[in-house]
Amino acid sequence: MDFFGIPPQALFGQLLLGLINGAFYAMLSLGLAVIFGMLNIINFTHGAQYMMGAFAAYFLLQYGGLGYWWSLLLAPIIVGASGVVIERLMLRYLYKLDHLYGLLLTFGLALIIQGLFQNEFGSSGLPYRIPPELTGGQNLGFMFLPNYRAWVVGVSLAVCLATWFLIERTKLGSYLRAATENPALVQAFGINVPRMITLTYGFGVGLAAFAGVLAAPIYQVSPLMGSNLIIIVFAVVVIGGMGSIMGAIVTGFGLGVIEGLTKVFYPQASSTVIFVIMAIVLLIKPAGLFGRAR
Amino acid sequence: MIAFQHRVMIGLGVLGLVAPFVIYPIFLMKALCFALFAAAFNLLIGYVGLLSFGHAMFLGMAGYAAGHAAKIWGLPPELAILFGTSVAAALGLVVGAIAIRRQGIYFAMTTLALAQMVYFFCLQAPFTGGEDGIQAIPRGRLFGVVNLADTMTLYYVVLTIVAAGFLLLYRTIHSPFGQVLKAIRENEPRAISLGYRVDQYKLLAFVLSAALAGLAGATKAIVFQLASLTDVAWQMSGEVVLMTLLGGLGTVFGPIVGAFIVITLETYLAQMGSWVLVIQGVIFVVCVLTFRRGVVGELARLIRKPL
Numbered sequence: 001m002d003f004f005g006i007p008p009q010a011l012f013g014q015l016l017l018g019l020i021n022g023a024f025y026a027m028l029s030l031g032l033a034v035i036f037g038m039l040n041i042i043n044f045t046h047g048a049q050y051m052m053g054a055f056a057a058y059f060l061l062q063y064g065g066l067g068y069w070w071s072l073l074l075a076p077i078i079v080g081a082s083g084v085v086i087e088r089l090m091l092r093y094l095y096k097l098d099h100l101y102g103l104l105l106t107f108g109l110a111l112i113i114q115g116l117f118q119n120e121f122g123s124s125g126l127p128y129r130i131p132p133e134l135t136g137g138q139n140l141g142f143m144f145l146p147n148y149r150a151w152v153v154g155v156s157l158a159v160c161l162a163t164w165f166l167i168e169r170t171k172l173g174s175y176l177r178a179a180t181e182n183p184a185l186v187q188a189f190g191i192n193v194p195r196m197i198t199l200t201y202g203f204g205v206g207l208a209a210f211a212g213v214l215a216a217p218i219y220q221v222s223p224l225m226g227s228n229l230i231i232i233v234f235a236v237v238v239i240g241g242m243g244s245i246m247g248a249i250v251t252g253f254g255l256g257v258i259e260g261l262t263k264v265f266y267p268q269a270s271s272t273v274i275f276v277i278m279a280i281v282l283l284i285k286p287a288g289l290f291g292r293a294r
Numbered sequence: 295m296i297a298f299q300h301r302v303m304i305g306l307g308v309l310g311l312v313a314p315f316v317i318y319p320i321f322l323m324k325a326l327c328f329a330l331f332a333a334a335f336n337l338l339i340g341y342v343g344l345l346s347f348g349h350a351m352f353l354g355m356a357g358y359a360a361g362h363a364a365k366i367w368g369l370p371p372e373l374a375i376l377f378g379t380s381v382a383a384a385l386g387l388v389v390g391a392i393a394i395r396r397q398g399i400y401f402a403m404t405t406l407a408l409a410q411m412v413y414f415f416c417l418q419a420p421f422t423g424g425e426d427g428i429q430a431i432p433r434g435r436l437f438g439v440v441n442l443a444d445t446m447t448l449y450y451v452v453l454t455i456v457a458a459g460f461l462l463l464y465r466t467i468h469s470p471f472g473q474v475l476k477a478i479r480e481n482e483p484r485a486i487s488l489g490y491r492v493d494q495y496k497l498l499a500f501v502l503s504a505a506l507a508g509l510a511g512a513t514k515a516i517v518f519q520l521a522s523l524t525d526v527a528w529q530m531s532g533e534v535v536l537m538t539l540l541g542g543l544g545t546v547f548g549p550i551v552g553a554f555i556v557i558t559l560e561t562y563l564a565q566m567g568s569w570v571l572v573i574q575g576v577i578f579v580v581c582v583l584t585f586r587r588g589v590v591g592e593l594a595r596l597i598r599k600p601l
Binding site: 036042090093094097099100101104107108109110112113114116118119231234235238268271272276278282283286 | 586
């Protein structure tokens with residue numbers, strides 16, 4: 001049983017890898033979209049904060065003796081808190097300026113964070129073990145499914161959908177969406193918009209850190225793990241458009257799968273396929289697949 | 295007002311002529327190439343309001359093209375540089391046509407992503423030499439007569455190229471075309487309603503900027519006899535943003551000053567490894583938070599004259 005001359009093990013194996021990459025694209029682009037909606041800032045530090053999440057997990061294990069499950073809870077809180085500090089100390093002075101300054105400032109922060117970690121840990125990766133509950137795998141007949149990878153796809157999908165539910169279907173989310181449209185009016189109704197902005201940034205950053213913890217056992221924990229990823233996530237965001245939460249999720253997973261399939265059928269193009277798709281989307285539908293024209 | 299800028303320019307020219315007797319010429323040539331690169335970048339951010347976060351692709355691709363032409367095809371340096379510049383212009387036409395379909399923040403992300411695509415292309419394509427790059431590019435003889443192996447001769451050739459590129463940019467900024475670009479930066483819908491085809495203006499400015507960035511990259515490849523992945527990587531795109539921001543966005547002389555400061559810093563900090571990244575990051579943060587006019591912008595405000 002071959003598909004176009006490709007053995008099914010290879011095909012489904014790459015498909016799974018694609019889904020996993022897609023899970024990270026989805027979680028990161030979701031965070032970018034949520035932050036951009038409230039702060040009007042493209043958070044270039046997102047890749048570095050994803051890396052910080054992975055390192056937080058590593059530190060918690062190394063120095064605190066706290067395992068994977070604690071890290072999954074604590075790392076997003078710690079890194080998110082650092083995000084809150086950044087927002088209070090720096091980002092809030094930029095809201096009235098051109099959007100470009102937000103990009104430049106967060107780019108500078110990304111350089112600082114990456115430089116500090118690289119200085120301390122070099123460029124090679126540190127290993128992080130898969131938690132014992134999730135080792136091993138299932139034989140599905142047509143392929144072998146490692147438990148941890150299934151868990152990553154499942155939990156990231158759950159987190160994405162929960163975020164969508166929080167923003168689109170709850171009262172808090174409706175405040176958030178209203179504040180995105182017209183912050184002055186929402187403030188006039190007695191809602192503390194500046195605090196909401198701060199917490200939104202902390203939440204987006206925490207989401208990146210959560211993705212970092214999930215990634216730690218799959219890729220190694222390395223200072224460089226976020227810097228190349230963030231550029232791909234930017235392309236994902238341009239393709240999907242930042243207007244819609246569901247759009248970010250669908251685009252993230254979809255592009256991961258497409259990238260995985262490209263690895264099977266035409267491996268030379270696998271590192272560039274997302275950028276090519278971005279160029280095509282820009283030519284056909286400049287606002288992005290789910291974007292609103294502005 | 296213009297006369298003052300002319301006087302500054304003549305002063306800078308004289309400075310450029312005597313500088314190699316005081317300062318190490320190889321360092322000067324590096325800084326000059328980056329000054330032209332930053333000035334070309336500044337045409338977009340400073341005068342059209344477009345932040346390109348992928349300008350390294352033009353610098354790097356032109357370097358590869360010029361290196362390939364000089365080493366493999368055996369072309370003389372002037373033709374190799376011309377070829378590199380044309381490749382960058384052609385790439386600029388394609389990338390520009392795609393990127394100008396979005397504004398603001400999306401434009402920056404699009405150019406960054408397209409530059410990353412070019413980076414991966416350069417990593418895999420056979421003619422770039424992958425991780426090794428193109429090494430030992432011959433400097434050759436300019437027009438078959440002038441031997442560029444002599445450092446002083448090479449310096450004055452580079453100075454001439456960079457000055458020519460800079461004057462072209464200066465003329466562009468002060469031409470009617472440049473005025474339209476500024477109008478687009480200030481208020482794009484108004485420029486459209488006045489009947490200007492803003493997309494054509496933006497694209498032309500993008501191609502011009504790409505070509506001059508390519509001129510800088512091709513010259514750099516001939517000077518240092520090397521074309522490598524460093525020049526196409528996203529860090530390089532960030533560096534040119536840093537130079538221009540530090541010098542002063544939208545000022546005539548800012549990119550030159552910024553390039554010299556950043557290159558000087560990097561030369562002195564070269565042994566410090568990753569601390570360079572940290573220091574660059576700190577400069578970014580400080581500039582954005584407290585120093586948005588940049589060195590030249592602040593100076594211009596102090597002496598109340600445009601620079």
